Amino acid sequence: MRSRVLIIDDEHNFREFLSEALEAEGYDVSLAGTARAGLALAERDPPEIVLLDQNLPDGNGLDLLARLRTLPAEPVVIVITAYAAYSKAVEAVKAGAHHYLAKPFEFSELLGILSAAGAADRPSPHGDDPPALRAIVGESPRMRELKEEVLRIARRPVMTVLVRGESGTGKELVARAIHALSDRAERRFLAVNCAALADTLLMNELFGHERGAYTDAREQKEGVFEAANGGTLLLDEIGELAPHSQAALLRVLEHRTIMRVGGTREIPVDVRVIAATNCDLQERIAQGQFRADLYYRLSAVELEVPPLRERGDDVLLLAEHFARTLARRYGTPARPLSASALEAIRRYHWPGNVRELKNAIERAYAIGTGTEIVAEDLPAEVWAGGRRASAPRWDGARMPPFRDAKQRAMDEFENRYLREALRRTGGNVTRAAEEAELLRQVFQRLLRRHGIDPEDYRAS
16 A cells, blocks of 8 residues: 655645655655645545645644644654754654754655655565665665664664764765664654854754743753654764763763753653764874763764765766656656766766765756766766866767857866865865955855865865
């Protein structure tokens, strides 16, 4: 029997793309663009899963969530929004949402969440792997070993896991798989980027605060440790945690209690903590930047996600996976990768790992005009094999129009210039923008356009 999914979202293109993609995965999908229409559909033909937009034309998605929870066959609700904020995530899960997902997101990430909701009971097109493991694309020996470790750890009562790997390798996807395959799958999975917030703000997000704890604390707020109680909490970029937060986290891991900011009462929490890092924590310990006792507490079990350059032909599986996903997203015929594109992808060393590959395929899909993706549609550093291209060459029988070739050359120049600026400044966007004599906002816009992540350059 196919799982029934109801999508309630006011963006027509998003609804249609998600519907086609989920139907291709074996789900029975119905659509609504307003809260009123969504509730009517849910009452008439009860779904098992609801993908709910938080902002609807005729009401707040969280108000509709409360109505959906009163239905005789209460569905699992996943809140989706374009306005990502930890406070909104906490508000959604407190209201009863199974999960909170911010746009844009990976379709494979959504599949992993659906499997955690118990909605993926259809036959597997990729062998006997559970859906959460199928979301981790790769069949190389290193990845098969990693998947086996994920499955083994997920089913054991391990309370802390450390996931190591370079930036862009898919550490969060591994963390989500551990959660989805565990006995905590019916509870919440929440993720916090430890480098994204100042120390005081991070403490507030982790532990919440009491009313009156500080000037703007007009009401009590629950932190993500409480919101994820019974479930899993991912602490990403754990190596960037400030000393004060390290001490507070160590106490939580040792005593399994938290205290809200401004509070005096200890609150017990039952949370599996998965920490992820792209830096060498033992080197940080030697430099006095990370507590050894916290490292030993976190690393009860360690997993290492291999870089893409060590995964053999997985890079080709991933490239084809991204190309298929883009075709479904845009509702266009599939554009296969040509032999020249596959060879360029196999030869390139991918310092930005899976994230860089995904961005490269998206770029190729956007600028390419043929029925297939050719090598020259990829970024210059990829089709040139990591070497600077001296003169343009084209494999086709005819040259592209001058205007297209000129735009491609400009794009390649911008890409190389931005990457060099980040390399010279160690990923510091402000300094890179200053050296380029550009406004920081303009520099950031160019980075987003080219799919470049400054994090890939901070270790270099």
